[in-house]
Amino acid sequence: MQPMWSAPGVSGPLDATVRVPGSKSITNRAYVLAALADGPTVVAEPLDSRDTRLMLGALSALGAAHETVEGGVALRPLAREGTDPVSVALGNAGTVARFTPALAALGRAPVRFDGDEAIRRRPIAPLLRALTELGADIDDDGRGAPPFTVRGHGGLPGGKVELDSSASSQFLSALLLAAPSFDAGLTLRLVGDAPPSEPHIAMTMDLLRRFGAGVERDGREFHVRPAALSCPAYTVEPDLSTAAPFVAAAAVAGGTVRIAGWPENSTQPGDWLRELVTDLGQRAELDGSGLSVTGTGRFPGARLDLHEVGELTPVVAAMLCFADGPSVISGVAHLRGHETDRLAALVTELSGLGGQVEETADGLAITPAPLHGGVFHTYDDHRLVMAAAVLALRVPGVQVENPETVGKTFPGFVDAWTAMLGR
Structure with a gap:
């Protein structure tokens, strides 16, 4: 039998600082x-x-x-x-x-x-x-x-x-x-x-x-010349995709979440999250200490082409279940070949908690609906654990299957998530 995590809900607007591990x-x-x-x-x-x-x-x-x-x-x-x-x-x-x-x-x-x-x-x-x-x-x-x-x-x-x-x-x-x-x-x-x-x-x-x-x-076309490589010291940036559920938490629950160490410039796909939350009417402020996201708990539906940032799809889909209107995610057909078939998994699990989510040729169509608790299966996929945590913020009784699978990218995720909520 797989272990279960009773993902916690939010009791009020957030006010927390989070440090995510390296990319x-x-x-x-x-x-x-x-x-x-x-x-x-x-x-x-x-x-x-x-x-x-x-x-x-x-x-x-x-x-x-x-x-x-x-x-x-x-x-x-x-x-x-x-x-x-x-x-x-x-x-x-x-x-x-x-x-x-x-x-x-x-x-x-x-x-x-x-x-x-x-x-x-x-x-x-x-x-x-x-x-x-x-x-x-x-x-x-x-x-x-x-x-x-x-x-x-x-x-x-x-x-x-x-x-x-x-x-x-x-x-x-x-x-x-x-x-x-x-x-x-x-x-x-x-x-x-x-x-x-x-x-x-x-x-x-x-x-x-x-x-x-x-x-x-x-x-x-790409050209790489033969070369002797050398880099005596290299420092890894924080993982901005792993920061996605914490960014989403501010939008879903309201309040402010600060992600320490967010770089001013990055090639990481997760850096797009700043643009997303701003487009959804939330506030994202970047300074020398990191990124501060302040949310209202209310945001509109959206049409999002996530082809370039597909790994963010599970968390974004969970967040959009709380939007004020329908949303469409496109450009992510390739997610069918990730850790699991992420599109099929999201449709199954979000629908299983009452969501109206349909699979399209290259993504998902999401119509907000009342959600209820239940088991959220994660298919040994770390991003699905993170998506379930976002849902549980406003849905009591979400049981997340095999939370340890999040160790693929963030072994301390459950503790950091609980600390963000002051639990």
Whole structure:
């Protein structure tokens, strides 16, 4: 039987300061680049969560040793000479499954990749196909999914390749991150529909430059030159997507929530939340200490294209259940291939608590309706735990299944949420 969390409701306007942990997306990108660097790197203020530990475990299996130091993690570059077979545990971590196969191809050992049943259902075939065209030796028995084995031959020729990254921008990021270590670098042309989450692509390019890589973009074409990477110290920003439920809480419950350390400039998708709450009539003020969001508890319905910020959909959908009118979320068909089918899960769970939520071709249609308590199933998806917490602010009796799954990005979420409410 799965554990349950009786998510707390709000008793009055909020007045709280919250500090969220480091960005998972930035942490795992920084870890990969540190493993590819010519010298050691200290990644300061990284996220310590299930997914980042899986990344460190994967890099360790591939030959990049690490140790915990004051304020962060110190990584040494990949040692690529070992030839004994190794295994990489993926869990259900998309960044690990997509970012590390190219690194295995740079070594000399056969590396088997496998993880949870959920990761076997998440798309990866376009990436494996592109890596093969760039010179990697990959055996997946034609599945285009884990388990698969990468047989390293000491490097990758690199060169030119076409990539369909429409199912996940992580395919593109995976190749860009590894490209400075390819013999000929990389010239990549996107084909098919545009990748989701343009901010994550910008994030990848920003980190590459910070580590000394030469990366250029011309529309749908990317160029990365071979380079020796170096970044002795790198500090991770707070995770702005993890801050989403706290931002939403101010709008739903009223009052003020301050998110400490919110950066003045960021490539993270979560930075869009400032624009969202402002458009919904709430107030968002950014200063040197962070972001203060002051809400009224009332806001209109909205038509939102979340293609570039899809990971925010569960929390935004929960928030819009309390809007004064109907809402439509579009541009997020790719969420069907995330930790779970997030669109189907949201329709099922929000409707199960009385909501009027329908799945569309590429999103959700939400008509506010009276909600009631009940069990909110989370499907081992951290973002669904956060969505349920937002609902419970104004809906008594919400029981959240398996709250520990939020440890994927914020192991201390339940305590931080309870503290925000003064409980």
